Amino acid sequence: MKGIQRTEFFDREKEKEEILHILRQEPREINFIYGPINSGKTTLIQKLIDDLPKDKYVVFYINLRGKLIKEYGGFVRVLFKVKRKEISEKVIEKGEKLAKKALVLAGRYLSGIPIEKDMLDGFLETKSSEDVFEFLEEYFLKISETKIPILIIDELQVIGDLEINGKVIYKLFNFFIRLTKELHICHVFALSSDSLFIERVYNEAILKDRCRYLLIDNFDEETTKKFLKKHNFSEEEQENVYNNTGGKPAHLLRIIDAKNRGGDVITETEAMLESRKKR
Ligand SMILES: Nc1ncnc2c1ncn2[C@@H]1O[C@H](COP(=O)(O)OP(=O)(O)OP(=O)(O)O)[C@@H](O)[C@H]1O
Numbered sequence: 001m002k003g004i005q006r007t008e009f010f011d012r013e014k015e016k017e018e019i020l021h022i023l024r025q026e027p028r029e030i031n032f033i034y035g036p037i038n039s040g041k042t043t044l045i046q047k048l049i050d051d052l053p054k055d056k057y058v059v060f061y062i063n064l065r066g067k068l069i070k071e072y073g074g075f076v077r078v079l080f081k082v083k084r085k086e087i088s089e090k091v092i093e094k095g096e097k098l099a100k101k102a103l104v105l106a107g108r109y110l111s112g113i114p115i116e117k118d119m120l121d122g123f124l125e126t127k128s129s130e131d132v133f134e135f136l137e138e139y140f141l142k143i144s145e146t147k148i149p150i151l152i153i154d155e156l157q158v159i160g161d162l163e164i165n166g167k168v169i170y171k172l173f174n175f176f177i178r179l180t181k182e183l184h185i186c187h188v189f190a191l192s193s194d195s196l197f198i199e200r201v202y203n204e205a206i207l208k209d210r211c212r213y214l215l216i217d218n219f220d221e222e223t224t225k226k227f228l229k230k231h232n233f234s235e236e237e238q239e240n241v242y243n244n245t246g247g248k249p250a251h252l253l254r255i256i257d258a259k260n261r262g263g264d265v266i267t268e269t270e271a272m273l274e275s276r277k278k279r
């Protein structure tokens, strides 16, 4: 975006390599990406999506943050995106192939599984999650004939307690196991910062040995200092920031921003520490 100062994505080389290594193999396990709040899980995944070759992978990224999902309909609606038929038909009149191409290439990922409206209505009417998972299995099988699908669900804990004839999360995990361990057709990543949820999932027998856990932690001391150094922080400032606020990227960005606006780093850091203590 023009006029907006953007902080460049920093480091995460080790974590990136770990995920790329997973993507180079055939899908075998469900990948759980976890770590403290604001550690940079979503940002890392988005960065990876940006860098993936689009002719090889098809990425589905579904973010459940802020979604209120209380029943079956809500669950189905977040999984799917109705294909905008009307729009594509109009454009096709103008220049069929061009339009189609543009539609395919638009965006870096799909924010839901594209389906026709009547199909979605059908799912909503029958209220059977079995139908949905059956459809999805077919869908991913089809895609995997030409490309490698990657399914990413962010903020998975949102549906942790949802019940539709039993816990949805179990059905979803069974489906993920089907896609990975059994069929090997689709990479699955689940992101969450809710440690209670992760622990609960971890303790579930169905997931034993079918999950891989990847920690995206706050930056360690060395990385924090490198990050700050890149933004012209003196050694004393680096030391002070790390000792007082730690290596949470979101906090570091705030201090970098303060410095860029001409603020004093030490004062800013102490103010942040103070306001955190109060909370
Ligand atoms: N590697 C990085 N380099 C630069 N900035 C980063 C990096 N990782 C995260 N950030 C910044 O830190 C902030 C928090 O990141 P993000 O939202 O990805 O964290 P999260 O772990 O997904 O948080 P939540 O637990 O709320 O889901 C964002 O503003 C992001 O731009």
Ligand SMILES: [Mg+2]
Pocket (backbone or CB within 6 Å): 041, 042, 043, 154
């Ligand atoms: Mg996130």
